[in-house]
Amino acid sequence: MSKLTLLFAVLAVTYVHGISDNWWRDVILYQVYPRSFKDSDGDGIGDLIGITTKLEHIKDIGADVVWLSPIYISPQADFGYDVTNFTDVNPEYGTLADFTKFITKAKYLGLRVILDFVPNHSSLQHPWFKQSVKKVKPYDSFYIWRDAKIVNGVREPPNNWLSAFTGSAWEWNEERGQYFLHQFLVDQPDLNYRNPFLNLAMKDALKFWLDRGVDGFRIDAINFAFEDKLFRDDPNSNISGIPKDDYDSLIHTYSRDQNETYGLIANWRKFMDNYSKKYKIDSKLLLSEAYTTLSLTIKYYDAGANAFNFMFITPLNKTSSASDFKRTIDEWLNNLPKHNVSNWVVGNHDQPRVASRYGVRRADMITMLAMILPGIAVVYNGDEIGMTNRNFTWEETVDIAGCNAGPERYHIKSRDPERIPFQWDNTTSAGFSTNKTTWLPVHENYITVNLAAQKEAKISHYQVFKALSTLKKKHPVLRNGTEEVILISEHVLGVVRRLEGSSPVSLLINFSERDAVIDAETNLNIPRELIVYVSSVDSNIDAGTQVDTSAMKLPGYASVMLASQSQVSELLYYF
Numbered sequence: 213m214s215k216l217t218l219l220f221a222v223l224a225v226t227y228v229h230g231i232s233d234n235w236w237r238d239v240i241l242y243q244v245y246p247r248s249f250k251d252s253d254g255d256g257i258g259d260l261i262g263i264t265t266k267l268e269h270i271k272d273i274g275a276d277v278v279w280l281s282p283i284y285i286s287p288q289a290d291f292g293y294d295v296t297n298f299t300d301v302n303p304e305y306g307t308l309a310d311f312t313k314f315i316t317k318a319k320y321l322g323l324r325v326i327l328d329f330v331p332n333h334s335s336l337q338h339p340w341f342k343q344s345v346k347k348v349k350p351y352d353s354f355y356i357w358r359d360a361k362i363v364n365g366v367r368e369p370p371n372n373w374l375s376a377f378t379g380s381a382w383e384w385n386e387e388r389g390q391y392f393l394h395q396f397l398v399d400q401p402d403l404n405y406r407n408p409f410l411n412l413a414m415k416d417a418l419k420f421w422l423d424r425g426v427d428g429f430r431i432d433a434i435n436f437a438f439e440d441k442l443f444r445d446d447p448n449s450n451i452s453g454i455p456k457d458d459y460d461s462l463i464h465t466y467s468r469d470q471n472e473t474y475g476l477i478a479n480w481r482k483f484m485d486n487y488s489k490k491y492k493i494d495s496k497l498l499l500s501e502a503y504t505t506l507s508l509t510i511k512y513y514d515a516g517a518n519a520f521n522f523m524f525i526t527p528l529n530k531t532s533s534a535s536d537f538k539r540t541i542d543e544w545l546n547n548l549p550k551h552n553v554s555n556w557v558v559g560n561h562d563q564p565r566v567a568s569r570y571g572v573r574r575a576d577m578i579t580m581l582a583m584i585l586p587g588i589a590v591v592y593n594g595d596e597i598g599m600t601n602r603n604f605t606w607e608e609t610v611d612i613a614g615c616n617a618g619p620e621r622y623h624i625k626s627r628d629p630e631r632i633p634f635q636w637d638n639t640t641s642a643g644f645s646t647n648k649t650t651w652l653p654v655h656e657n658y659i660t661v662n663l664a665a666q667k668e669a670k671i672s673h674y675q676v677f678k679a680l681s682t683l684k685k686k687h688p689v690l691r692n693g694t695e696e697v698i699l700i701s702e703h704v705l706g707v708v709r710r711l712e713g714s715s716p717v718s719l720l721i722n723f724s725e726r727d728a729v730i731d732a733e734t735n736l737n738i739p740r741e742l743i744v745y746v747s748s749v750d751s752n753i754d755a756g757t758q759v760d761t762s763a764m765k766l767p768g769y770a771s772v773m774l775a776s777q778s779q780v781s782e783l784l785y786y787f
């Protein structure tokens with residue numbers, strides 16, 4: 213693929229869309245975990261050519277943006293989040309030429325592409341770290357080095373900070389005679405953003421990918437970027453029943469969420485904007501990953517990023533009530549800065565799958581919420597077919613977060629269960645690979661839970677997903693309408709989108725396993741006669757059914773979306 217072809221593809225997309233600074237307003241963002249999506253060469257590991265051959269699927273389900281988890285050169289200690297070269301492709305995943313083919317085809321299909329940017333740390337194998345050990349300028353202070361604390365003549369780490377993956381966040385380096393900080397693995401030394409040369413080097417990496425046509429970045433673990441200048445001890449959390457070296461045993465006041473982080477984001481925002489201005493192209497999307505409080509999350513918006521909204525992961529979970537959902541959603545929407553775009557994360561490669569987090573009968577519920585609420589829906593590959601976690605034995609576990617926690621606690625920390633190969637069909641290794649052995653075993657349920665089967669079935673997660681994305685993308689009520697979250701009864705939540713001149717579109721969710729009968733007509737102020745546009749797979753309610761909303765029966769755990777007859781007919785046209 214020549215550079216010229218790529219340029220034409222980019223220009224064509226720009227021409228069709230026009231230059232825009234909020235093209236992401238109503239998009240569906242689809243996360244691809246490269247190792248597990250599609251293996252093209254039979255080594256049991258997913259790769260770029262594999263992803264490229266499956267881009268039609270991403271287009272088919274109505275996604276607009278593809279986010280690739282890290283594809284950079286890496287020893288894979290944390291499966292790509294430990295980078296030795298920020299500007300090249302890991303041989304397991306392919307080459308830069310494969311990346312060009314991938315992005316060219318994506319753009320041809322009208323898909324945007326964002327990459328994972330991993331700024332907090334590099335791999336221990338990165339040439340910068342090797343230079344840093346040797347104190348070569350300016351690399352000597354590219355990382356966080358501290359002298360040992362000597363207690364009773366014994367060498368100890370400089371303070372009590374813990375690694376997110378268990379144990380001290382400090383590792384002794386014999387050659388330099390100092391400790392270095394690693395908030396994740398020992399293999400992932402933290403970079404030092406108080407050295408301005410480091411940020412220049414990182415911006416070179418960003419530019420490298422911008423020059424190859426990417427539409428933005430997901431920014432990894434950003435709230436770890438800075439630490440307290442005085443290196444004060446983090447306070448104890450006093451949570452009982454967890455080991456002393458477990459990350460949750462401390463409150464991370466001094467090792468995380470420092471104010472300077474927002475300046476760094478603002479700096480990258482400006483860098484992106486200058487780039488867009490220079491080449492007269494669309495703005496770049498920045499998505500910041502930080503599991504933190506609502507107010508500290510919102511501050512990323514003020515700094516110029518779109519901050520991942522993790523509410524469906526934490527604080528909400530399967531024990532939350534309808535009123536917990538209402539309160540949390542309202543609070544988010546009320547705090548979102550004006551003229552900004554919300555986002556709703558359904559799942560990702562670090563969290564149990566949504567179908568496992570909320571239970572199989574509620575597999576579609578969170579996706580339905582993410583699609584009806586205004587803004588970006590963020591979906592993890594496989595959730596569109598209701599994939600579930602696979603249980604791993606201690607012996608099978610390869611995620612170092614699990615390994616470090618030990619045989620008693622690995623199942624709490626390991627992320628292997630949600631990272632298993634994508635289930636394409638019922639052939640060898642679920643159609644993921646021609647190899648019977650894959651880097652993580654496939655789920656035994658692939659024989660029935662797979663894309664090919666769900667395409668054939670009349671009712672499936674795939675069909676539900678397609679109906680939802682069609683509604684989100686094609687219907688003016690979802691694009692421009694107001695939103696209200698209403699508690700209909702103790703266990704039933706309603707969400708209504710309204711637009712003048714249009715019939716409302718509403719979502720009803722039963723949070724209880726028991727059936728409920730509700731008066732949605734009065735409670736939501738919607739017409740008495742409506743049509744089921746789409747409903748959750750296990751609800752036993754067929755799409756197309758006409759309902760009397762004044763006395764509507766909602767089966768246990770059912771989620772149902774209602775629209776008018778003419779809206780439904782209009783949307784069916786797009787299928």
Ligand code: GLC
Nearest residue numbers: 290293330396432433561562
């Ligand atoms: C982020 C990534 C996670 C990784 C960690 C360290 O949270 O999503 O997978 O292990 O950062 O880079």
Ligand code: MG
Nearest residue numbers: 402436437438
């Ligand atoms: Mg850091």
